Amino acid sequence: MDTVNEVKNFIFSELAYDYPKDTISLEDDLLSQGIIDSMGIMQLVNFIEEKFGIRVTPEDVIPENFHSLQALKEFIEKKQKK
């Protein structure tokens, strides 16, 4: 499964399981829609660290890296290259 689908599956099975996931596009804002909230972000960080074998520092937890599926994909792939 590719990065986007791994992350999307986690978000819509754990954090926003009552949200219709098929309506979300790559660029949709996950923060302003409340799909990722202040409690969910910590779970998402744990998931990304375990699933993709990368370390997410508090400095990484900024809107630029988490606001959409596309941003998350780019962030994870950038971290994996380091």
Place this chain on the structure above:
Amino acid sequence: MDFDFTPEQLSFKQEIIKFAQNELNNNIIKRDEECIFPHDNWKKCAEFGILGLPFPPEYGGSHADIVTTMLAMEGLGYGCKDSGLIFALNAQMWSIQSPIWEFGSSRQKDKYLKKLCLGEIIGAHGMTEPDSGSDAFSLKTTARREGNYYFLNGTKTFVSNAPVADIFVVFATTDRSKGFMGITAFILEKGFPGLTVGKEIKKMGLRTSLMAELIMENCQVPIENRLGEEGMGAAIFNSSMEWERSCILGSNVGSMERQLETCIKYARERKQFNRSISKFQSVANKIVDMKVRLETSRLILYKIAWLKQRGQDAVMDAALAKLYLSEAWVQSCLDAIQIHGGYGYTTEFEVERDLRDAISGKIYSGTSEIQRNIIARRLGL
């Protein structure tokens, strides 16, 4: 899980107990009644090394690991009857010193952390606002950047240590459109233009720990006093809360043990119907329940220390511990009063003060209801 303490750790705990019993319990009834912050005892705690425990030596600490730190806080709770002082120390250690240590610049650490560890300055934490408590990230305080300064506007309430504080870690939104990810932390100094400490807020318990509002009216904050990057406020706040929820409870476990011993002694000495009241099952069973709560609380607490020592996620365990220990402590305080009967209701016997102090544990650092929300989320609900 391995909770095997070293002889050095146990000996340090005994040292803290002796220090607290000898130095920190003076005039506690009067100080509680008159809401007096014990400046001298605060300094003594700093000199003993309590404030600096887990922090690096270059900043006045002793770099103790989390297990040693929790054990020390347990010893402090056992020896010190002034829960207000313990609360104030914890508030500074976990919500001021810890974020400065973890997220602060070298300049911020040099300027503030050492003085905090050594008791030369006092810190306070401003998150809660009149209209945002449990929903902490819906805060209204704003920070607007102009050149090399931020201008903060808003009001913080229930700010522990505020009346005696020299610095304040305050959270404000720098970009409301980003929600909880638009929140930024700042270090404010007493005397910054536009910063006012409001009048003291009187409360039910923890009366030796003072509390006030913090009002910011175009409060001018140099850019070098921003803590972390813009938008990192939520991560900083969550990190502080996890530490605070874990460590502040260590002292409660110590207090529960002291209270249990007090109740056993009283129940053996107090005679009714020609027998010690401890011989009546209705009294003995209460004491047994207190013991069960103490031991289960201790296990939950040391599980967190073990998890954090291994660098593992402890968010749910910290919430479980906060929920369970705070409610167990309140129930044990109620039992202690009941065991003491009429005397338990008097100020002189010092049992009622524990109850007044304990109730706040179900509210501060996230109410019991919020802890349940965190646990529910982690259960996939």
